[in-house]
Amino acid sequence: MLPEDNILFKGIDQSDCQRMISCFNADIKTFRSGQKIMDYSDNPDKLGVILCGTAVMVRYDINGVRSIMESLNEQSIFGVYFTFTASQRSGIEIVAETECNVMFVRRSEITKRCEKACQCHSKVVENLLQLMSEKAISLNERIEVLSQRTIEEKLISCLSIIEEKTPNGKAPQIPFSTTALSDYLCVNRSALQREITRLKNNGVLTISKRKFKLMRNRDSDN
Amino acid sequence: MLPEDNILFKGIDQSDCQRMISCFNADIKTFRSGQKIMDYSDNPDKLGVILCGTAVMVRYDINGVRSIMESLNEQSIFGVYFTFTASQRSGIEIVAETECNVMFVRRSEITKRCEKACQCHSKVVENLLQLMSEKAISLNERIEVLSQRTIEEKLISCLSIIEEKTPNGKAPQIPFSTTALSDYLCVNRSALQREITRLKNNGVLTISKRKFKLMRNRDSDN
DNA sequence: AAAAATCTGTTGCAATTGCAACACAGGAGG
DNA sequence: CCTCCTGTGTTGCAATTGCAACAGATTTTT
Numbered sequence: 389m390l391p392e393d394n395i396l397f398k399g400i401d402q403s404d405c406q407r408m409i410s411c412f413n414a415d416i417k418t419f420r421s422g423q424k425i426m427d428y429s430d431n432p433d434k435l436g437v438i439l440c441g442t443a444v445m446v447r448y449d450i451n452g453v454r455s456i457m458e459s460l461n462e463q464s465i466f467g468v469y470f471t472f473t474a475s476q477r478s479g480i481e482i483v484a485e486t487e488c489n490v491m492f493v494r495r496s497e498i499t500k501r502c503e504k505a506c507q508c509h510s511k512v513v514e515n516l517l518q519l520m521s522e523k524a525i526s527l528n529e530r531i532e533v534l535s536q537r538t539i540e541e542k543l544i545s546c547l548s549i550i551e552e553k554t555p556n557g558k559a560p561q562i563p564f565s566t567t568a569l570s571d572y573l574c575v576n577r578s579a580l581q582r583e584i585t586r587l588k589n590n591g592v593l594t595i596s597k598r599k600f601k602l603m604r605n606r607d608s609d610n
Numbered sequence: 611m612l613p614e615d616n617i618l619f620k621g622i623d624q625s626d627c628q629r630m631i632s633c634f635n636a637d638i639k640t641f642r643s644g645q646k647i648m649d650y651s652d653n654p655d656k657l658g659v660i661l662c663g664t665a666v667m668v669r670y671d672i673n674g675v676r677s678i679m680e681s682l683n684e685q686s687i688f689g690v691y692f693t694f695t696a697s698q699r700s701g702i703e704i705v706a707e708t709e710c711n712v713m714f715v716r717r718s719e720i721t722k723r724c725e726k727a728c729q730c731h732s733k734v735v736e737n738l739l740q741l742m743s744e745k746a747i748s749l750n751e752r753i754e755v756l757s758q759r760t761i762e763e764k765l766i767s768c769l770s771i772i773e774e775k776t777p778n779g780k781a782p783q784i785p786f787s788t789t790a791l792s793d794y795l796c797v798n799r800s801a802l803q804r805e806i807t808r809l810k811n812n813g814v815l816t817i818s819k820r821k822f823k824l825m826r827n828r829d830s831d832n
Numbered sequence: 833a834a835a836a837a838t839c840t841g842t843t844g845c846a847a848t849t850g851c852a853a854c855a856c857a858g859g860a861g862g
Numbered sequence: 863c864c865t866c867c868t869g870t871g872t873t874g875c876a877a878t879t880g881c882a883a884c885a886g887a888t889t890t891t892t
Binding site for chain 3: 760761762797798799800801804
């Protein structure tokens with residue numbers, strides 16, 4: 389991927405991009421599926437952008453129970469938000485799901501002003517603002533899902549959000565396996581399975597593979 | 611409160627502040643306790659900063675169940691994240707808890723460049739970045755709490771975070787009533803009460819009024 | 833192609849949680 | 863002082879959820 393296609397450098401021409409990448413000391417690395425991309429015990433100032441591939445942000449609590457905090461695709465950004473959190477309390481990691489190329493930049497390099505590329509700096513900051521806004525929206529969506537009191541409500545809330553974001557004409561699709569979905573929803577897998585089956589039997593939900601459809605018209609009783 | 615005390619205008623001197631406030635078409639309004647400050651059905655571009663007072667971000671789901679999404683104090687910022695979201699799906703509102711002064715700015719006014727105050731604009735954008743970063747951390751903390759599988763774990767996780775943020779020497783304090791806390795944790799109030807009582811009896815937790823203390827040394831059995 | 837590993841789907845049982853109802857405490861306001 | 867309203871604390875019972883175990887399907891590795 390060329391630098392100027394990168395969301396962080398959007399709107400900046402290629403020559404400036406190259407200059408800024410070296411100015412930022414940006415670092416591009418490749419990871420294989422399953423490899424750990426980032427561990428929040430390391431550097432809180434580090435910021436990553438996925439150039440290609442997919443990854444997940446996972447958390448292991450004291451009992452070793454895994455929660456998927458977020459799924460990350462191409463152009464996803466991570467690391468910005470944990471600048472001040474006490475991450476030692478919980479083990480948060482970014483793990484590659486497929487082969488990934490990741491660009492690392494230090495947040496402080498972006499925020500500071502330098503003589504060489506001032507006009508570009510502020511553009512990058514604006515882009516970053518935009519990205520953080522989008523990221524925060526997805527955090528809010530997550531909270532909306534987790535706020536639901538029952539598994540049924542969590543599931544329907546989650547599927548509604550996916551459905552809403554799916555372009556017209558395309559079939560909405562769950563970006564997880566059922567097992568991973570249960571981690572995302574923070575519920576027991578077999579209990580989730582039970583709910584899915586129940587909703588299918590009630591005609592509220594249709595699933596084939598990962599494609600699904602929600603029927604909202606019938607009043608969802610029983 | 612003077613403009614230059616405002617977090618959004620931090621590092622900008624007063625004359626520039628005044629100029630920018632009119633340049634931004636910033637709007638300062640007063641709300642009484644209980645009044646609705648913002649309704650996400652209205653303007654997605656609008657951004658608010660609480661100048662004084664406290665407020666809460668609440669959500670009413672389809673069944674009318676209230677969840678506190680966040681509590682907002684002086685200098686809290688809201689409205690930044692929902693720029694593109696379909697918030698019409700769920701009824702999100704900002705409601706004053708006490709009398710509040712709130713400054714409203716349009717997000718697009720901040721991001722755009724103007725000839726009159728360019729150097730200040732980028733400073734404001736940086737400040738905004740900082741604010742969003744902090745806000746996103748609190749969203750992540752909320753997710754961390756809601757990710758916990760049981761009420762006990764949710765409660766302890768929540769209290770740990772509060773404890774960690776409390777300055778040394780001060781007694782950690784819950785910023786909610788128990789009833790509001792149950793909304794924040796998205797659990798049933800009486801079930802939460804039951805857990806609190808149980809933890810107190812087991813010597814894990816001490817609470818007087820809203821001040822509390824967690825004992826972590828004993829292994830939390832029973 | 834066989835073996836290993838992971839995911840799906842199901843179920844009985846135990847534990848947790850929600851619900852509803854009630855008693856009591858404290859604060860606001862007439 | 864009394865009343866109204868909101869929050870606290872408790873409990874029995876019902877509903878939901880977690881847990882464990884298992885069988886079969888699917889994918890990955892050898």
